[in-house]
Amino acid sequence: MTTPLGHALTLPCxxxxxxxxxxxxxxxxxxxxxxxxSEHMIALYRRxxxxxxxxxxxxxxxxxxxxxxxxxxxxxxGKLSKVARTQLQAIAEAGKSSGSAVLMQLSHAGALxxxxxxxxxxxxxxxxxxxxxTGAFSSAPxxxxxxxxxxxxxAQFVAASKMASDAGFDGVQIxxxxxxxxxxxxxxxxxxxxxxxxxxxxxxxxxxxxxxxEVRARLPGNFAISIKLNASDFIEDGFRFDDCxxxxxxxxxxxxxLIEISGGSRVQPKMFGxxxxxxxxxxxxxxxxxxxxxxxxxSFSKAVKxxxxxxxxxxxxxxxxKDAEQVILHEVADIVGFGRPMCLxxxxxxxxxxxxxxxxxxxxxxxxxxxxxxxxxxxxGFFRDxxxxxxxxxxxxxxxxxxNGSKMDAxxxxxSALRAFRKSLRATRQR
Ligand SMILES: Cc1cc2nc3c(=O)[nH]c(=O)nc-3n(C[C@H](O)[C@H](O)[C@H](O)COP(=O)(O)O)c2cc1C
Numbered sequence: 001m002t003t004p005l006g007h008a009l010t011l012p013c014x015x016x017x018x019x020x021x022x023x024x025x026x027x028x029x030x031x032x033x034x035x036x037x038s039e040h041m042i043a044l045y046r047r048x049x050x051x052x053x054x055x056x057x058x059x060x061x062x063x064x065x066x067x068x069x070x071x072x073x074x075x076x077x078g079k080l081s082k083v084a085r086t087q088l089q090a091i092a093e094a095g096k097s098s099g100s101a102v103l104m105q106l107s108h109a110g111a112l113x114x115x116x117x118x119x120x121x122x123x124x125x126x127x128x129x130x131x132x133x134t135g136a137f138s139s140a141p142x143x144x145x146x147x148x149x150x151x152x153x154x155a156q157f158v159a160a161s162k163m164a165s166d167a168g169f170d171g172v173q174i175x176x177x178x179x180x181x182x183x184x185x186x187x188x189x190x191x192x193x194x195x196x197x198x199x200x201x202x203x204x205x206x207x208x209x210x211x212x213x214e215v216r217a218r219l220p221g222n223f224a225i226s227i228k229l230n231a232s233d234f235i236e237d238g239f240r241f242d243d244c245x246x247x248x249x250x251x252x253x254x255x256x257x258l259i260e261i262s263g264g265s266r267v268q269p270k271m272f273g274x275x276x277x278x279x280x281x282x283x284x285x286x287x288x289x290x291x292x293x294x295x296x297x298x299s300f301s302k303a304v305k306x307x308x309x310x311x312x313x314x315x316x317x318x319x320x321x322k323d324a325e326q327v328i329l330h331e332v333a334d335i336v337g338f339g340r341p342m343c344l345x346x347x348x349x350x351x352x353x354x355x356x357x358x359x360x361x362x363x364x365x366x367x368x369x370x371x372x373x374x375x376x377x378x379x380x381g382f383f384r385d386x387x388x389x390x391x392x393x394x395x396x397x398x399x400x401x402x403x404n405g406s407k408m409d410a411x412x413x414x415x416s417a418l419r420a421f422r423k424s425l426r427a428t429r430q431r
Contacts, residue, residue, distance in 0.1 A: 003321070004328040006353050009054070009335065011257040012310055015170050015224045017335065018099050019054035020328050021349040024260070024315040024337040025105040025173065025228065027059035027069060029396050029421075030403075033428055035065060035075025037087040043403040045094040045102075048342065052350030055313075055335060056095045057173050057226075057260075060107035060180070061164075063156040067113040067121060067181070070136040071429040076106075076160040085167065092168035103226055104164040105173040106157055110181030111142045111190065112266065116429055122149065124184050124191035124198060131179070133266055134385045135422045137392075150197055150207060153181070157211040158218050161225075171224025171257065174211055179265025182208045183230055186247070189237030205247050212254045226258035226313075227251060231300035234268040236280045241300060245307055252309045260313040260337060261301040269388055270296060271339075273317050274376050290332045293323040301333045313337050319360045321352050343398040390414040393421030 009017045030041035048056050062068040065077045080088070095102035111123035111131050115138050121130075123142035130139045145153070161172045176182040184190040185207045191198045197206055208227070215225055229247065233239045248259065264270030268279055273296050290298025294317045301314035315337030318324050324336045341348050341360050351357040376387035394417040 003353060003355065004325055005321075005336070007328075009311060011224055012255065013171070013224045013257045014222050015101050015257065017054035017101050019052070019349070019353060020335045021053050021324070021352060022055040022057060022313055022315070022335050022337040023048055023051070023053045023342045023349070024339040025057045025059050025175070026339055026343060026399065027073065027392070027396070028399060029070065029072030029425065029428075030400075031072055031074045031428075033071065034081075034084075035062065035068075035073060035077060036081065036084045037074050037091055040400065040403045041074075042087065042090045042094050044399060045091045046097065047346040047402050047405070049095045049097040049100055051342075051346040051348065052098070052353055053100050053342075054349070056100045056102045057337075058091070058095075058102070058104045058169075060105045060175055061160065063106055063108050063160045064153070066118055067109045068117050069107070069109045069112060069180075070114040071116055071425045076163050078159075080163060088163070088167035096168070096170070101170045101224070103171045103173045103224060104169045105175055105228070106160050106164070107175035108153060108156070108181040110184045111139060112137075112179055112181075113139055115140050116425065123181075125193055127190075131266065132381050132385055134382070134389050135418070136425050137266060137385070137389050144193070147195065147197075153207065154210045154214055158214045161215045161219055161223070165219055165223055171226065172215065173226040173228055173258075173260065174208065174215075175228050176208050177228045177230035177262050177265075178271060179233070179267065182211070183233070183239065183265065186230075186239045186243065187233055187237070188239070189235065201243050201246050202250070205250060208247070209250055209254060212251070212256060216255050224257040225255070226260060227256055228260040228262055230265075231261050231263040231297050231304070232270075232281075234264050234270050234279050234281065238280070241303075244300070245304065248304055248307050252307075256310050258311050258313055258335070259304065259308055260315055261297045261304055261333070262315055263297055263300070266385070266388055271316050272388075272391060274387075289317065291326070291330065293326050293332065294319050295323065295327055295332060295336075298327065298332045302331065305331055305333065311335065315339060321355070321358050321360075324352060340395055343395040343402070346402055386418070387414075389421075390418040393417040396421060
């Protein structure tokens with residue numbers, strides 16, 4: 001194996017990643033209404049575990065049952081049942097079975113909490129309108145969190161990290177991007193608080209920094225802590241790239257093991273490379289990937305690397321072996337992450353490492369309309385939201401196929417996937 005992707009990397013906490021390929025976080029939607037992972041989910045991690053990635057990051061695991069992204073999320077709630085503990089252990093074991101390191105992504109959905117699961121979500125400050133979305137992904141107007149509630153959220157992340165450690169995970173990734181609660185705190189447009197948790201960048205970052213400090217203080221030193229951070233929210237009053245660089249400086253002193261750079265949210269889904277009409281570019285020079293590699297956030301992560309003292313992972317848009325290798329060789333990042341391609345082929349890392357694949361099929365689900373009034377870049381928010389949900393639905397359907405070893409089903413139309421996805425989430429909620 002001569003590829004730079006094959007070089008091992010030791011994180012600051014001592015955790016060794018056998019290579020530079022990561023399976024990025026992908027919500028599996030395979031837990032029951034109590035948030036307990038299913039046997040299917042264990043099977044999925046067995047497949048990913050056999051696929052050769054140096055690092056596997058789970059889909060978001062929710063730290064509060066009241067504020068989840070959607071039915072089907074795994075939830076770590078107070079005291080875990082024996083069954084939940086056993087299932088989580090089985091996931092960690094399956095993911096690690098062939099030498100991958102496995103991190104659990106922890107999240108609180110805040111204002112994004114699904115209407116299907118939550119009538120009155122919470123946010124840094126009052127929001128009279130819910131977050132746009134369709135089906136599983138629309139949310140209701142929010143109330144502002146109290147100071148006591150914010151403190152208890154810090155405790156929830158710590159408790160969830162302990163549960164992850166007890167179950168055998170190598171560490172956690174704190175979801176601080178993609179519009180989830182911590183990223184809502186970071187955003188000046190969504191965080192209008194006038195107390196210690198809002199205003200200056202440092203105050204907006206306080207929730208994230210306190211979580212990191214507490215997890216570091218209460219978990220063993222060899223437990224890895226990663227942050228998934230937006231380079232930018234790509235909205236006018238959102239978190240900007242300058243803010244991102246400022247936050248990385250603070251994370252340098254916080255004993256973080258890995259930063260993953262991504263960007264956008266449901267409102268501006270730049271993590272999927274979807275550029276919408278009112279997209280606000282954080283920095284025109286940086287926003288177009290690095291040197292033709294296709295990595296949507298490559299130029300951002302390259303700039304982050306000049307500041308960050310910990311390893312950097314970049315995820316989004318990498319679709320060839322050459323591009324993945326360029327990311328490492330040109331020090332765009334230390335690790336390359338793959339999301340959607342891992343829903344289609346669990347063996348992708350191994351194939352990249354052994355030169356068995358050059359171009360990664362970027363199969364677009366049938367029915368994904370690129371332009372026009374009905375397209376994913378439509379000026380009508382409704383159509384954009386339908387596309388977002390359908391894209392998740394289609395990929396989660398492919399993940400479900402991976403569990404039982406079936407091949408990818410490209411002809412599944414986007415809207416059929418959407419209908420099936422909604423049906424399955426409704427069934428989960430009612431169980
Ligand atoms: C079905 C699906 C579920 C996802 N769930 C999560 C998640 O739980 N947490 C997260 O940080 N990102 C999530 N993502 C985003 C991916 O981690 C990744 O950032 C994105 O797919 C871009 O990478 P790619 O171009 O390689 O797909 C999800 C993406 C898809 C398609």
